[in-house]
Amino acid sequence: MLIIVGSRREGNSYNLANKVKEAFTSERINSEIIIPGNQRIHLCTGCMDCEETGVCDFKDDMEKDIEKILKEDIIMFITPTRWNLLSGDLKIFMDRLNPLYSRKLLKGKKALLVAIGSKSKDEYSANEAIQSLRSFLESAGMNCLLTKEFDECLDFKDILSKTEEVYSFIEDIKKIAKEN
Numbered sequence: 001m002l003i004i005v006g007s008r009r010e011g012n013s014y015n016l017a018n019k020v021k022e023a024f025t026s027e028r029i030n031s032e033i034i035i036p037g038n039q040r041i042h043l044c045t046g047c048m049d050c051e052e053t054g055v056c057d058f059k060d061d062m063e064k065d066i067e068k069i070l071k072e073d074i075i076m077f078i079t080p081t082r083w084n085l086l087s088g089d090l091k092i093f094m095d096r097l098n099p100l101y102s103r104k105l106l107k108g109k110k111a112l113l114v115a116i117g118s119k120s121k122d123e124y125s126a127n128e129a130i131q132s133l134r135s136f137l138e139s140a141g142m143n144c145l146l147t148k149e150f151d152e153c154l155d156f157k158d159i160l161s162k163t164e165e166v167y168s169f170i171e172d173i174k175k176i177a178k179e180n
């Protein structure tokens with residue numbers, strides 16, 4: 001499973017991704033974390049050359065990310081909630097997937113969507129972030145296997161105090177990884 005982390009700080013998204021990776025390693029399930037914010041990724045200019053050629057004119061870290069996405073069936077996106085939306089880092093990454101979209105190469109891939117926010121559940125903030133991720137999946141023809149929101153996570157490690165919630169989430173995704 002590829003885990004795309006939408007935050008560049010070693011905070012809640014990163015800590016959750018690491019917990020997933022640790023759990024997967026102990027079950028001998030392959031996983032890899034990508035943090036687009038720590039990579040060299042140019043902004044999509046919308047030139048649309050990729051619609052013709054199937055590749056982006058920019059030569060940067062997206063080249064190897066795209067190879068990994070092509071090989072992987074299940075992709076997990078973890079976003080911090082930003083203004084009720086997905087993070088900018090994740091959006092930049094998604095825009096650069098247009099070469100795959102143009103060749104219908106994202107179609108049928110499976111995704112797990114996670115949003116982490118600082119607000120409470122009543123404020124529906126992470127829920128809106130999930131909706132923004134869902135819109136991407138729908139446009140790309142990808143299938144959503146699971147969505148999960150973590151609320152009330154503001155500081156770097158708040159998510160690690162939600163032991164039971166994280167444990168139950170990891171159990172759910174281990175099951176999904178084994179079934180798919």
Ligand SMILES: Cc1cc2nc3c(=O)[nH]c(=O)nc-3n(C[C@H](O)[C@H](O)[C@H](O)COP(=O)(O)O)c2cc1C
Pocket residue numbers: 007008009010011012013014079080081082083084085116117118119120125126153154155156
């Ligand atoms: C620019 C910015 C906008 C944010 N907007 C929201 C928001 O709309 N709703 C929310 O619940 N939290 C919001 N937050 C808080 C983060 O979602 C929260 O701290 C989260 O745990 C950060 O994840 P990270 O530790 O993986 O970076 C925002 C944080 C920043 C920096």
